[in-house]
Amino acid sequence: MSRGTCAYMDPSALRYNLQRVRTLAPGARIWAVVKADGYGHGAVQAAQALHQADGFAVATLAEAQTLRDAGINAPILLLEGTLGPLQALDAVRLGCDTVVHQTEQLTCLETMADRLGQQRIWLKVDTGMHRLGISPGQVPDFVKRIQAIRPLQPVNLMTHFASADEPEAPFTSTQIARFNALARALPGVHLCLANSAGVMAWPESHADWVRPGIMLYGASPGFGKTGLELGLKPAMTLTAPVIALRHIQAGERVGYGARWQAERESRIATLAIGYGDGYPRHAPDNTPVWLSGQRVPLVGKVSMDMLTVDVTDVPQVQLGDSAELWGEHLSVDEVASHIGTIGYELLTRVSPRVDKQWPTD
Structure with a gap:
């Protein structure tokens, strides 16, 4: 029996905030990020409220499994990719797109190319955050290898911003420039750069896909303002x-x-x-x-x-x-x-x- 301590969730707020993303980035498809149990709100319920998103992004296979067990059949992106062949096979079983951010992950996928099904590979490039991602200089070789195992699919390229919540800081522009220089050499590539801060403050980063997280839940990605001050609704x-x-x-x-x-x-x-x-x-x-x-x-x-x-x-x-x-x-x-x-x-x-x-x- 509850002692009365309660977190009340508002699905209409999630839908409102998703529409804000659509308005700010009208030409982009949306990965709605529901990792960490939907930022504490409940991943399944959040995904159900956000069903008009184009797909959902999670950090772990367990999070993907939770969504699939609940009957959510939308595309799911594994933001950290997989570790080893068993996890890679689980990602295929769950029908997840997967991120490749290091050599070992791509080598693993190459060994099981005939079992990948329709799984899309997202190549993550380190444009300066130095957390996950291959170096820009490694991109041509990785793209060639991905095309060898996914010849009928376009290349998918992504990166992550280090300080997009500081619009006066020049580093995000530097990251965008580095990323775009790579993209120009890859005709037809699908691009994903913008997190919540990118969606709100860096329209030049919207590209083909955006992946908002915290703003969907009505909280602020930064800028010295609260979510309420940014026109978001708390969920x-x-x-x-x-x-x-x-x-x-x-x-x-x-x-x-x-x-x-x-x-x-x-x-x-x-x-x-x-x-x-x-x-x-x-x-x-x-x-x-x-x-x-x-x-x-x-x-x-x-x-x-x-x-x-x-x-x-x-x-x-x-x-x-x-x-x-x-x-x-x-x-x-x-x-x-x-x-x-x-x-x-x-x-x-x-x-x-x-x-x-x-x-x-």
Whole structure:
């Protein structure tokens, strides 16, 4: 039985944000990224809400298997490719497109060329992020080898941006220029560059495919703005009930380590959510929480199952009232900024014991 701590999901927000992608990149097809359990929202439900995307991108074979087990038959792209022949065969069995970002992966695919079926290969090029990808100088040889095992399919080329969330920084332009120089030597190649930040700020990167992730869920990819400020709609509203109210005197302290001290007579509300639910333990005092129609400050250290907020100025708060940790009224990006992290982390850290509720048709 739920203790009342809940993440409410809004599929209409996902569809709205997908349409924003369509509007910003009207000529591109869309890989909707649903890795990390749909950024904490639930991969299957997110994919179902995003069914108008052209395909789904995941990080692992297990994530692809989850989608297939749920009856999702759309194209799936394995963003990190596979490791070894057994994984490569599983990717074929699941009907996944796969990324090749190193020599060993391509060699493996060459040994099983007759079993690849309709699987498309996406060659990932390192244009400067230095995480995954072959060097630009390796591209001609890799393309020749891919064409040998996939002669009837166009070459698919992709890269990943290091700082597309900083539109004033020149490095993304450098990456785009490096990538386009390779593409010009490969007529008919299919291109994929833009992540969420690329979709929003770098129209010259939209190409044939885009692969938005965080913006689909209504959170910001950067730019010093929240998702709400960027015109996105949050798909998750995380709530927890008030389970205790108490009055304390000026000078009294709250929570582990007695970190917070009341400067006046205060009224403290305890909420049924803590780091066991994914709310960060290191959240500082004054991190905002939305309760009874206004912001109230977190006070004291977050514990495993509970946190405390100062509701002295909100006398109408009662036991059982629902507080919003982030969502419709309070952007996850703003909360993340107070905590010293990013919205991505907060969304993906929501633990399995939080009841995730999707509306039923």
